Structure formats: C-alpha cells, structure tokens
Amino acid sequence: MEQQIYKGKLTQFHWLKIAKKEELTKNTFSLEFEIPENLKENFKFEAGQFVSVKFQSNGQEVINDYSMTSAPYEKKITLGMKINSSSGTTSQLSRNYNVGDQLLVSEPSGRFTLISKPSEFRTIVGFAAGIGITPILSHFKDILHNEPRTRMFLFFGNKSSEDIAYRQDLENLAKKYSDRLQIFYFYSQEKTANNFFYGRLDEKKLSLIINQILHLDDTDEESTIWDAVDEVLICGKGEMIKNLANACYHHGIPKKNIHFELFEEFNDDIYPIEKEFPLIENVEVEFKMLGKEYQTELPTNKEKILQQLLVQKFPVPYSCKSGICGSCECILEEGEVELLENEYLTEKEEEKGHILACMSIAKSKKIKLNFDLS
Known part of the structure; x- marks a missing residue:
C-alpha cells in the first residue's frame, strides 16, 4: 500500500495489475484491473464513483481521476479514459502501461451516486457527452440490474458516430432491457437524416426532447414522461452541465434531483447566485492544512x-471550483458563511460544520477553517 497522500483529503493507494486493455475509439480506451482477494473490501464501490490513478508521465509523477464504467455487481474495476492530446498525461498512460503492468490506484470515492430503490417505479434520465458516458454507464447498468421497475432514457452527445465510446455496451443494454431503456444519439459535427439529432445537448435541445420524446406517457395518460422523471444524471464538460442543469430546473426538476459529474476544472457557478449579502471588508481568515496554520485577510x-485564497497563492485543495467534487471540503470552526450551492455534502456533514470553500461567502468579520478532515 502506498503512503497516504493529500489530495483534498488523505487518499490511500494500492498497487493493482492491469488485467485488460481495450481501445474503444481513436482517442479513448479502457483499463480493467485485477483486484487481489485481500483488497476486495477496499475496492467496493457505488455506481458513479471514480478512482485516482498515480503514474509516471514525462518523467513526473501525476495523479488523474477516472470514472468507473463497471457496475458494483460485476465485481471488477474498469475505467474509461480519453486522450485529449498526444503529449497529455492520459496519452502517456496509454502508451507506457499494458496488461500485466501495475499501477497505483486509489480506493473508490465520489458522490455522483444514487440511492437504490428496487421496489419503486422510477423514471431516470441521463445526459452524457463524450467520455462523460463513463459514470452514466455504470449507473445505467447498476439500476437496470437492481431495479426491475425503473425505466431509463439516455441522451448521448458526440462529435460523430465514430467518436462514440462504449456503443456496443450500450446497444447490448438496450437489447437486453428493451422494455425499460431507450438510447438516443446526438452528433455535433455529423449531419443526420433527422435534423433533430444534429447539434449539441443544451437547453434548446432539452425543450425539443421534452416535447418530442418525453411527452406521451403510456403508464399515465394524463401526464407526460417528463412529468414522471425522478432523477436526472448529467456528465460532461462544465458548460454543458450548466446549460442542462438549469434547463432541467426551469422545466420543473428540483435541484436535489439533478445530479452532475464534472470532468474538468470549471470556474463558473452551475446555478446563478440568487442572494445578495451585506458587504464586509477586511475579512480575517485563519485556516489549518496539513498540520500548518495560515493567516490572511480577504479584501x-x-x-x-x-477563489480568494487561490489568488493569494495559498496551496488550498481544489479541483472543479463549482461545488461538485468536494476537494475543498473543510470544517468551519469559527465565524459564519453562506454555502451557495452544494452537490457534495450530506445533511449530517453540514450539521457538523462542514462547508465547501469554493461555494462559501464570508458573512462574518473573521472565519476559521480546517482542511484537515482525517
């Protein structure tokens, strides 16, 4: 086992052997890892979670997060990966590591998860773009396997038909669960016979989807399929998530039922800030991180x-800056803040004083934070 390292929180890594490597498209591939018997408990996971992989790239040690495409019932760890450039770290991972090699893999984490409800009738809609299909695929496999009464709709955007990762897996699911799963593909750079499926997934496309696909409900003649939607899953780039999350909200889905996973740093708020706060100047901030004490003042x-601590060059942990990933989770030990949005913390954690620094506005002259959660 690797020593614990700090990455937002202390994370445990283990050496795992690559059991299978598969090229999916010209710039995506998958890795499946062999889990030794003594690590089975460490690598139990929920659908929608991810692991971090630690490896050498261009002579430097890097840590990248990758979502699992496998479902928990499959009892294996399979990751989907996209190569964004020939010199990028994932490209190095693809070229330098093969079946039989070992990599340092973290124990699963992440909260892009859903509570399983096998006895309920549910409708779940998923939106994915590109490699954002990975955690959505994990969710869909898991829900279809465990919830016999749940119906699902997937809207999957790619540049072209050649760029679709996991198409065969999706088609197999659609065939096996033809009575409960429908999949629709959209292309942003490939003309389609039906213009409906041409273009990006955004708020305009969502309106068309609601009106032309999720309209008549065979199970309830007095409502539409969209009216029956219980949960929405979104995964892709930040701008897509922002557009679709707000569109779903404006079309009647409560924010608590809209779940998203971000695959890149995104500095915008997902939902617009609707509150105004009294101006406070010269806010004193004390915080603890890796056992060290820091003091500063926010203008x-x-x-x-x-965001203000980062401007001042403090090495505070972060990833998305949008309240999704949880990397900047900390404990508010003194003072008052307003947590604008929260896709990550549980109610119990909030009650214990946990906040997300990236989504918190100071409401008192002095605040004290502790980033050392473990």
Whole structure:
C-alpha cells in the first residue's frame, strides 16, 4: 500500500495489475484491473464513483481521476479514459502501461451516486457527452440490474458516430432491457437524416426532447414522461452541465434531483447566485492544512473564499471550483458563511460544520477553517 497522500483529503493507494486493455475509439480506451482477494473490501464501490490513478508521465509523477464504467455487481474495476492530446498525461498512460503492468490506484470515492430503490417505479434520465458516458454507464447498468421497475432514457452527445465510446455496451443494454431503456444519439459535427439529432445537448435541445420524446406517457395518460422523471444524471464538460442543469430546473426538476459529474476544472457557478449579502471588508481568515496554520485577510466578501485564497497563492485543495467534487471540503470552526450551492455534502456533514470553500461567502468579520478532515 502506498503512503497516504493529500489530495483534498488523505487518499490511500494500492498497487493493482492491469488485467485488460481495450481501445474503444481513436482517442479513448479502457483499463480493467485485477483486484487481489485481500483488497476486495477496499475496492467496493457505488455506481458513479471514480478512482485516482498515480503514474509516471514525462518523467513526473501525476495523479488523474477516472470514472468507473463497471457496475458494483460485476465485481471488477474498469475505467474509461480519453486522450485529449498526444503529449497529455492520459496519452502517456496509454502508451507506457499494458496488461500485466501495475499501477497505483486509489480506493473508490465520489458522490455522483444514487440511492437504490428496487421496489419503486422510477423514471431516470441521463445526459452524457463524450467520455462523460463513463459514470452514466455504470449507473445505467447498476439500476437496470437492481431495479426491475425503473425505466431509463439516455441522451448521448458526440462529435460523430465514430467518436462514440462504449456503443456496443450500450446497444447490448438496450437489447437486453428493451422494455425499460431507450438510447438516443446526438452528433455535433455529423449531419443526420433527422435534423433533430444534429447539434449539441443544451437547453434548446432539452425543450425539443421534452416535447418530442418525453411527452406521451403510456403508464399515465394524463401526464407526460417528463412529468414522471425522478432523477436526472448529467456528465460532461462544465458548460454543458450548466446549460442542462438549469434547463432541467426551469422545466420543473428540483435541484436535489439533478445530479452532475464534472470532468474538468470549471470556474463558473452551475446555478446563478440568487442572494445578495451585506458587504464586509477586511475579512480575517485563519485556516489549518496539513498540520500548518495560515493567516490572511480577504479584501471583501464579494468573492468566494477558495477563489480568494487561490489568488493569494495559498496551496488550498481544489479541483472543479463549482461545488461538485468536494476537494475543498473543510470544517468551519469559527465565524459564519453562506454555502451557495452544494452537490457534495450530506445533511449530517453540514450539521457538523462542514462547508465547501469554493461555494462559501464570508458573512462574518473573521472565519476559521480546517482542511484537515482525517
């Protein structure tokens, strides 16, 4: 086992052997890992979670997060990966590591998860773009396997038909669960016979989907399929998530039922800030991180805490800056803040004083934070 390292929180890594490597498209591939018997418990996971992989790239040690495409019932760890450039770290991973090699893999984490409800009738809609299909695929496999009364709709966007990762897996699911799963493919750079499926998944496309696909409900003649949607899953780039999450919300889906996973740093708020706060100048901030104490002063409380600490070059942990990943989770030990949005923390954690620094506005003259959660 690797020593614990700090990556937002202390993370445990283990050496795992690559059991299978498969090229999916010209720039995506998958890795399946062999889990030794003594690590089975360590690598139990929920659909939608990810692991971090630690490896050498261009002579440097890097850590990348990759979502699992496998479902828990499959009892294996399979990751989907996209090569964004020939010199990028994932490209190095693809070229330098093969079946039989070992990599340091973290224990599963992440909260892009759903509570299983096998006895209920549910309708779940998924939106994915490109490699964003990976955690969505894990969810769909798991739900279809465990929830015999749940119906699902997937709207999957790619540049072209050649860029679709996991198409065969999706088609196999659609065939096996033809009575409960429908999949629709959209292309942003390939003309289609039906213009409906041409273009990106955004708020305009969602309106068309609601009106032309999720309209008549065979199970309830007085409502539409969209009216029956219980949960929405979204995974892709930040701008897509922002557009679709707000569109779903404006079309009647409560924010608590809209779940998203971000695959890149995104500095915008997913939902617009609807509150105004009294101006506070010269906010005193004390925080603890890796056992060290820090002190500083924020000019005002107009900007969120994490973003202001980063401007001042403090090495505070972060990834998405949008309240999704949880990397900047900390404990508010003194003072008052407003947590604008929260896709990550549980109610119990909030009650214990946990906040996300990237989504918190100072509401008192002094605040004290502790990033050392473990």
